[in-house]
Amino acid sequence: MSTAYEPVIGLEVHVQIKTASKMFCGCKNEYGGTPNSHTCPVCLGMPGVLPVPNEEAIRRTIQTGLMLGCDIAQICKFDRKSYFYPDMPKNYQISQYDQPLCNGGGVMLGKFAFPKETQKDDIASSKKVVRLTRIHLEEDVAKSTHFETSSGIDFNRAGTPLMEIVSEADIASPEEAFAYLKTLQQIVQQGGISDADMEKGQLRCDCNVSVRPVGTQKFGTKVEIKNLNSISGVRRALAYEIQRQSRVLSEGGSIRQETRGWDDPAGETFILRTKEDAHDYRYFPDPDLMPMRTDSGLLSEAQARLPELPHQREVRYMNDYGLGDYDANVLSSDLALAAFFEECVQSGAPGKACANLIANELMASVSSDASKLAESPVKAAHIAELAKLLEAQKINSKQGKEVFAEMLVSGKMPAAIVEEKGMSQISDTSALEAIAQQVIDANPGPVADYRSGKVAALNSLKGQAMKLSKGKANPQLIGETLERLLKAP
């Protein structure tokens, strides 16, 4: 029997911090822009310049640490990481080596962070926590573009604040890696730390992955995969790499410690460099930068701006509004969507009905893209009013869908649409009794059937009543009314 292998995965995630200016100089921190238009002697690495740290980048890194349950260092410092590459002209990157700003912490993997088709798996409901090793603050490097015979360098990104979030090797599958990144992305986005758009390189991920025979404890030789630019790409790259390593081992081969790249179109990893070319970074404390103390204001300022986290909001929605876990998750996964929902319920509209309309009808109408909500003609006031009409049984759910479709086209308010289409539901007892009586009088056959014990005959009578009311009768109430009249002596 062949040996089964299990993966051991740890991720290093780089997140660009949203600030107005760069990490160590006052140049604008902006994605895009004319190449080399946001540079100065500091971020170009000219000799003799002095970097001065951006306090806001430090605060946001601390805030991230707090959101992820890290211990915040009381005192820490910056170090120089030496290496030669054109993206860093001073030949070292300012980073943090042995004293990062944040230590420990963890990321809880929620069910809905997993890829859709795996949300029913046990692991998705296990509330697994991936432990963090550390978060440190550093400067990003310039962006290189490679041409046929030369490479072009744009220093706009050089020296912009970047944090590196390092996980323990706690991740046991590509799906967990996917959920981890989704969760992390959501937290830094909702904390206002970063836009964390992977396509723009605002969130970048390097994976360390090894495999070992199932049931053994010793780690196998790890391979690093670099240059991954989407969360689903990370999942695919890991799945490929786990298979590759397992195959090599089961064929009697051995894994080399190396760095590999991911070719997404080809769907395979390829070798970038082996351990022999490993860097010797010669870290040492940056003499230009004084140490930081977080207890003299930075920590308390970060604490003061801690937002409600997505999973906390999810629990609140379930408790306060009785939402199901799916609706609660959808609404809390995006700030704009959560704000929309809260605007709806603030007007006193029933939470559950609002959540239902938003999570299903409204999200479908914007192709599940919450950023398009602002463009939709359907505003919170529409949803709130429609939810109230449904709750009060003025219209039934089928009519509710019709009203939604109409307001999506015209932007008219639901009550006006109901009025215009003459849809309002009949829930008034005497009106319902009149309809029921008329149906009973006109259908002696089914009435006799029902009275002789054929309960199913009620359905046909109910159908007649709905038809007679032109669909306006409250379906549940008309059924009850019929039953009551039929059973009356």
Added chain:
Amino acid sequence: MNVEYVAKLARIDLSAQEIETYQNQLGSVLEHMDAIASLNLDGIEPTAHASPVFNVLRKDEIKPSLPVEDALSNAPKKANDLILMPKIVE
């Protein structure tokens, strides 16, 4: 400490003669470190900086950057506002 290795890391091309000279010089620098290592340092906190100054920070404010022409003025080759260099492949 091997001078050849350090020179390679620093991308400095040294002649055999220079390697010998610097190996001796680096050796005496390291001997000085040994002198420190021989002291009794119990109870002395490791420090990265000698003076007790913390949080020399700046507010997150944008300052004017260099004009693109100036930023590129030292570049041996440029095109489309980029600094060009021999093709680099990771």
